[in-house]
Amino acid sequence: ILVFTAFVKPAATDYVSEELVFPKVIQERIASSEKVVSIKPGIFLNLVKSHILADQLILTDSEDDALVHTIINGTKAEENLYHDKYKGSSLFLHQAGDAVYLKGMLTPEWQIEPSITEERSTNNGVAHQVTKIPEARLYCNQIAAEANHIHHNVVTESRQLPQLVTPEVYVISDSRHNQAFTHSDLVAYMAVLFNAVNLRFASISKPFVRLRLVGIQRGRPQTEIYMKKHLGHTLDTESLQRLRNYVNYGYVHGNPDMVYLMTGRKIATLKNGRMTTRVSGLAYVGGLCCSTKVAIGEDIPLSFKGVHIAAHEIAHLLGAVHDGSGPISYIPGHPGAKKCPWTDGYIMSYIDGGRNNFRFSVCTNEQIRILLRNRDERCIGLSSEQDLTSISSKLPGQTISGSAFCEVNYPSWEDVKYRVLPGMEKKCLFYCCGPTDENGAAVCRQHPALDGMSCEKGKICKNGICT
Numbered sequence: 001i002l003v004f005t006a007f008v009k010p011a012a013t014d015y016v017s018e019e020l021v022f023p024k025v026i027q028e029r030i031a032s033s034e035k036v037v038s039i040k041p042g043i044f045l046n047l048v049k050s051h052i053l054a055d056q057l058i059l060t061d062s063e064d065d066a067l068v069h070t071i072i073n074g075t076k077a078e079e080n081l082y083h084d085k086y087k088g089s090s091l092f093l094h095q096a097g098d099a100v101y102l103k104g105m106l107t108p109e110w111q112i113e114p115s116i117t118e119e120r121s122t123n124n125g126v127a128h129q130v131t132k133i134p135e136a137r138l139y140c141n142q143i144a145a146e147a148n149h150i151h152h153n154v155v156t157e158s159r160q161l162p163q164l165v166t167p168e169v170y171v172i173s174d175s176r177h178n179q180a181f182t183h184s185d186l187v188a189y190m191a192v193l194f195n196a197v198n199l200r201f202a203s204i205s206k207p208f209v210r211l212r213l214v215g216i217q218r219g220r221p222q223t224e225i226y227m228k229k230h231l232g233h234t235l236d237t238e239s240l241q242r243l244r245n246y247v248n249y250g251y252v253h254g255n256p257d258m259v260y261l262m263t264g265r266k267i268a269t270l271k272n273g274r275m276t277t278r279v280s281g282l283a284y285v286g287g288l289c290c291s292t293k294v295a296i297g298e299d300i301p302l303s304f305k306g307v308h309i310a311a312h313e314i315a316h317l318l319g320a321v322h323d324g325s326g327p328i329s330y331i332p333g334h335p336g337a338k339k340c341p342w343t344d345g346y347i348m349s350y351i352d353g354g355r356n357n358f359r360f361s362v363c364t365n366e367q368i369r370i371l372l373r374n375r376d377e378r379c380i381g382l383s384s385e386q387d388l389t390s391i392s393s394k395l396p397g398q399t400i401s402g403s404a405f406c407e408v409n410y411p412s413w414e415d416v417k418y419r420v421l422p423g424m425e426k427k428c429l430f431y432c433c434g435p436t437d438e439n440g441a442a443v444c445r446q447h448p449a450l451d452g453m454s455c456e457k458g459k460i461c462k463n464g465i466c467t
Contacts, residue, residue: 014043015110015130022124023100036400041409045089047082052195058215058253062223069253078191090196099126104192105304108358109133136308164208170215170256177264178218180301190216200311203359214256233268236279243294257289258317261296281309283316286331286371289379312347319371320364323348333370337363397452406432428461
């Protein structure tokens with residue numbers, strides 16, 4: 001006799017705010033640096049190493065009103081940075097013996113960090129607190145760049161694109177935003193945040209787009225000539241114009257493909273003496289590698305709220321308009337996005353489209369492809385095959401067996417069994433069952449099959465479907 005209790009929860013309710021969890025590494029592959037981490041029973045991450053920072057990252061600060069540049073070893077700074085592209089995780093993982101410390105984004109909606117109030121439990125590991133990431137209200141101004149500022153980069157549309165392009169991003173953190181960070185903490189926070197932005201761009205292909213963070217500038221109140229402030233706010237179009245001038249006058253180290261101002265202030269619009277704060281970001285459409293290669297977006301420091309905003313604004317710089325909008329005249333061959341309804345709720349819309357809210361539409365993909373064809377190789381850069389192959393193609397169910405999953409998630413059950421009932425395999429469902437009692441009954445809990453687990457012959461489960 002089997003007594004079944006359902007144990008299936010939608011992703012949105014995997015966590016509750018202020019929840020304590022005790023992460024454990026349950027499997028790792030030293031050669032590939034992959035780790036399977038159990039967050040709590042039934043919830044785990046399939047983590048692979050991330051690469052977002054330039055090998056030599058430039059950190060810029062001001063001293064006596066002069067800019068001071070420091071070279072940071074980017075490889076060293078990101079050596080413990082991981083991601084799970086299926087869960088949307090971007091975080092740092094540190095291990096000390098059997099203790100595991102996570103800090104960053106568990107999912108696009110939840111963040112995690114070691115609890116400062118809870119002691120370590122000998123049996124459970126290190127206590128971590130899970131908190132909700134503030135929802136980003138996404139209203140933005142897509143600013144048209146003047147044609148005379150971009151024509152010099154136009155090349156033939158028929159040019160073949162590489163498999164992977166790596167646009168270089170230089171980030172300025174304004175004084176309100178960076179006051180919560182030390183230098184090393186600011187670098188770590190930006191690494192996690194833009195690593196998460198890259199997960200959004202994983203939905204772009206032919207070519208793949210992987211951002212590379214090449215510089216971080218720490219704003220100080222006395223040196224913030226790149227923005228216009230008013231009553232503690234960042235004024236939108238005035239600040240974008242000042243940022244553009246700041247970059248073109250040579251205040252930014254090197255020659256990055258784009259410059260992103262992350263502000264800890266509310267972005268405001270001032271019109272006829274009346275101030276409104278509906279806008280959360282703004283950018284020049286198609287500004288990549290041009291004099292208009294700048295964008296501004298809000299972020300609450302330590303919250304990761306700015307991930308979605310940054311993905312949206314950077315897509316503007318890469319040539320994408322809002323879904324449902326028409327083409328841009330100054331980008332040759334620009335198709336616009338009228339074929340993709342605003343109501344579908346992809347990233348280039350303000351509508352919450354569920355899963356669509358974390359990926360780009362086919363229209364955005366097409367517009368980015370066209371813009372990249374209108375930029376020369378010095379702009380878009382070429383990337384080695386090593387960069388492509390470093391992106392893991394393995395799914396969680398291909399790295400952990402059903403039996404191991406049950407043993408890890410039900411450690412208090414003696415002789416726990418992994419079971420698949422007839423017909424349930426096709427539905428991508430399985431059970432973890434405890435020992436039978438004297439009457440032959442056992443308590444079993446149902447779980448959705450992990451992505452990558454086998455179902456029918458020659459097929460695997462993906463997003464709950466045997467395919």
